Amino acid sequence: MKKQILLLCLIVTYAVTQSQNKTEDLSLETSLISPQKITKLGNGHYFIDFGKAYFGNVEITSKTNQTDSLFFRLGEKLELPNKIDRKPEGTIRYQEVTLQNLTANQTVSLHLTPDKRNTGPAAIKLPESIGIIMPFRYLEIENLKIPIEDLNISQKAIHYKFNDDASYFSSSNKVMDSIWQLCKHTIKATSFMGYYVDGDRERIPYEADAYINQLSHYSVDNEYTMARRTNAYFIDNPTWPTEWLLHTVLMFYEDYMYTGDVEPLKDHYENLKLKTLMDLEREDGLISSKSPNLNEALVLKLGFEKANTKIKDIIDWPPAQKDTGWKLATPEGERDGYDIVPVNTAVNSFYYYNLKLMGDIAKAINKTDDAIFFKNKAETVKASINSKLFNHSKGYYLDGETSTHASLHANMLPLAFDLVPEEHIKTVTEFIKSRGMACSVYGAQYLLEGLYKNNEERYASALISDTMGDRNWWNMIKVGSTMTMEAWDMKYKPNSDWNHAWGTAPLNTMTRYMWGIKPKTPGFAVAEINPKLGDLRFSKIKVPTKMGFIYAEHVKENNKTTYKITIPEGMQAEFMLPKTASRITLNMKKVKKKSTSLMLESGLHIIEVFL
Structure with a gap:
């Protein structure tokens, strides 16, 4: 009897310990x-x-x-x-x-x-x-x-464990400041599961939600365990939208760039290859979820439990009124009227970006032949997109093969993923700007990225700090939410919640593209700082990295902008210079006119740029 009681006590103690450890493991x-x-x-x-x-x-x-x-x-x-x-x-x-x-x-x-x-x-x-x-x-x-x-x-x-002091942002634009704070609080508050989940309605990880959550989390804290746990979850728990699957490689790649750790890439390399959906390719390199190759065997290989799972193109969410049955404020949903044809521009833009990143991943883990393979395949897909899905007379992308319709999504994704040839950037960005915020809070991630990357920072910043109407982040604050919402307003998605981290695009794009602070080499051994601060008269930002914290501030006075940049110990940073500068000084010393960038060592640097 004593042995039974002792055994029972040991079992109870073990169970309690496991429960406590589970909480600790989730941090x-x-x-x-x-x-x-x-x-x-x-x-x-x-x-x-x-x-x-x-x-x-x-x-x-x-x-x-x-x-x-x-x-x-x-x-x-x-x-x-x-x-x-x-x-x-x-x-x-x-x-x-x-x-x-x-x-x-x-x-x-x-x-x-x-x-x-x-x-x-x-x-x-x-x-x-x-x-x-x-x-x-x-x-x-x-x-x-x-x-x-x-x-x-x-x-x-x-x-989730969170360092409130790991980041900050303030500027001359108080609306932008408020939105940055809204997004930062969202990242902390929605971390309650220890995984990146979509929000309170389902508490389920979805790849697209998780990717934006990851980028924003990395922009405010230098803790990477939660992202890695979520990434690993998706290997065996994918979700059904085509484009959501195509976010998996993006998440693993960003983790590698921020941490420098190749082990997750090695562990899941074969699965990442599958998640590119290259099995759906036709001869010209383009893919389609309608491909006969998307059979039950492939569905199971992708990680789905049920072989009859239907993988469908989603483009943006929510979809059209005819698909949902909801009486939506915009009957086309958040798709800008996208014509979802079998071979479409949105899906193939994601596919191209997957191939491009897989080339870098293969190189990082010393798979030289695969790196060449993916590089060549990406070039083929890029050529096919630009020859078959681009309207040369109009100067913008159509929604897909056989379609005559052009949407915001069919153009902002190629722009964000560097698919647009130099000679067509002007017409593509003009078309994008003509559409306004005709996408969801999720789609806004790629809209802002494409704009900032292609010198449309004033327009991008105006979208972030817009206070007119309800298709903006200010509306989330105005209606009373203290976290980013699942949709711009309840009338655009009647079942939405008030706690969706996929709405935090302003936070990570302001850090990564407006201030331009990103890892240039894996693990932030070398940082890139490429500020595109638009009309801001001044700003201050603190960015967490694996190596420590980058502090940056700028003040604009007449024709001179002064930057103060502090780089942590053991890091270098490449500071990109504007092409329009007439004179530049670094720590009171004149910089050669032909310089396009400055290499900054650890410590404080003062850069003066005269226009």
Whole structure:
């Protein structure tokens, strides 16, 4: 009997240890956040604003007993000032909880009801020790019979370990500053699963969501474990949209560039080759999800559990009204009327970029023959796209083979992925600018990238800081969200949520393209700094890297711009110079006129650029 009891104790101890280790392995932390504002609404009725939404619960400790029940309401959205919206749209969260009593000096959390969908079989699960959590900013308490001063009330926020001091941004554009802060908070707050998930509605990783999340996370913190865990998840858990599959290589490549570690590339190289979808190629190099090669055997090789899984082109999300049944504000959805023909420009632009990156990946792991193979294949695909999917008389790309329609997506993706020949960049960018923000918050990632990369920084920055209408990030702040939303507004996606990190494109594009701070060589041994700051009169940024922190600031006065750049120990940085400069100085010494860049060693550097 004693042996049985001992064995049982060992099993219980092991189970508890495993549960604790699981939480530690996920690097999840708890932050207790005090109320920013408490408002008395009536006798025993209080409204509490914690300032920002987090995923978590409410933690309460009382100095005195209350034997009567208390009623709590938690929510993300207000209906009126000091009143939580009790019937919010879509997947905006609200919940009511009754607490039977309060016992003095005993800390309690509320018993939240789990959501059936985001805790179902397909969702990522939280460790049991964390319990049920939900996103909320506001709290109402009713029937409080003791002084509220006797309560210590906290928003118990769950999030991945996060260094709040690893990054900052401020500038002469206060709207842009607010949007950067909105995005940074989103990255921290949506990290509550230890994986990059799509949001609270499903809590499932999707490749496109995860890629934007990864770029933004790397822009504000130098912790890479969460991204790697998510990347590894996709090897055996792909999702069905064609373009989502085509983000897998992009995620592994960016991890390699930021960390310099080739092991994930080696471990998953054969799977990454599959995820390029090159098995769907036809003779001219272009691919199609309608290819007869997309059979059950290939579907299983790609990692899907069911051989009958249908892989479909998605272009952007949500799709058209005819596909969803929703009464959308824009009946074409977020596709700008895209004509989804079997061989289309969006899918093949992603395919080209996959091949280009696979060439670099093969080279990094010393597969020389494969590097040449992918380089040649990428050149073939580029040539086919530009000969078969480009309208030479109009100067822009069509949606695909056999299509006569041209959309924003068919042009912004080739521009972002460096497919556009030099002689056509002007007409392609003109067409893109004529379409405005005719894409989703996800599509905006590639719109902004293409614009910044091709000297359209003023237009790109204007899109980020736009305050007119509702198809912009300012609208997310205006309607009351403290995280980026799944869609520009609820009317564009009626089931959307208020906590989607795929909306953080401004954060990573401002870091990587507006300030132009990216790894030039793997692991940030050499950084690239290529500022395209547009109309900003001044700005300051701190960027985390594996090697330490890059500090940069600029001040524009008349015809002179002064940059102060601090490079961490052990790193070099190539600072790209504007072609229009008439005179340049580096640390008070004149730079040769023919110089296109400056190599900066570790330490502080002052660069003056005269136009």
